[in-house]
Amino acid sequence: MKRGNRRKKIFIFVIILVLIALFSFFYFNYNKEKITADVVTKSDIKTVDLTNPDPDTREEVKIPIIMYHHIRSYDREDDPIGTNLSISEEIFTEHLDHLKTNGYTTITFDSLNKFPNSALPQKPIILTFDDGYDDNYQAYKLLKKNGMVGTFYIISNYIDRAGHLTLEQITKMSESGMEIGSHTMNHLDLANISEEKLASELRESKVRLEEVTKKPVEGFCYPAGKYNQHVVKMVENAGYKTATTTKTGIASTKDPRFELKRLRVSHNDGLKSFINKLND
Ligand SMILES: [Zn+2]
Secondary structure, three states, rough: OOOHHHHHHHHHHHHHHHHHHHHHHHHHHHHHHHHHHHHHHHHHHHHHHOOOHHHHOOOEEEEOOEOOOOOOOOOOOOOHHHHHHHOOHHHHHHHHHHHHHHHOEEEHHHHHHHOOOOOOOOOOEEEEEEEOOOOOOHHHHHHHOOOOOOEEEEOOOOOOOEEEOHHHHHHHHHHOOOEEEEOOOOOOOOOHHHHHHHHHHHHHHHHHHHHOOOOOOOOOHHHHOOOOHHHHHHHHOOOOOEEEEEOOOOOOOOOOOOOEEEEEOOOOHHHHHHHHHHHH
């Protein structure tokens, strides 16, 4: 009996030891897994941060902004200014073909505003048209035919005037995905008008164009490129998100949003000259 009891005790003792050993083994491994898991998670985050950051938040994106006026065949010695602001539909088409075959994607300022929260396409480019001339409707048709977009800066008091886009045309262009921006009410020199006039030129043109498009109008263009730092502030206060100038250069996502540079296209800017401007 005594011997049997002792054996029993040893047996129970061994069982307890085995249980402790098993418990310790699993417990240790469980924690080890947990610790490993924590480490993996942390190092994963670290890896993501170091090797795969959102490229758009890291990189500066260059965006050429092209400045067009008239798209028409026009060459008159008695009107050098009008001639210089005009390029033919044929040349304009050559520009579009070049952009298409060279991997550019036309965007609007809306895409620039959404950056870096939304990515930009490869080789983004913005095509702008100043003054809302009636021939811009033809430009719009060519853009649409090529699956492209453009930004049309409209002088709100010139809508329906001779030589300018009609209300109906602007509505249609906006509905087709073209961006309508403001070029003020009367195309005045904003750096040299009263405070009151400046405020109304900025705000009322915005309201008017928003009535026409039923969309927010957030793009602005300084008439004749004239502005000063006070005007810049007023444009921002009026609720715009971007403003383009007549200063020459290729814009970038790092540039001040209310002083964006552009590339002017003039009468003599055929395809070759256009390509040179893009590659400068
Ligand atoms: Zn203008």
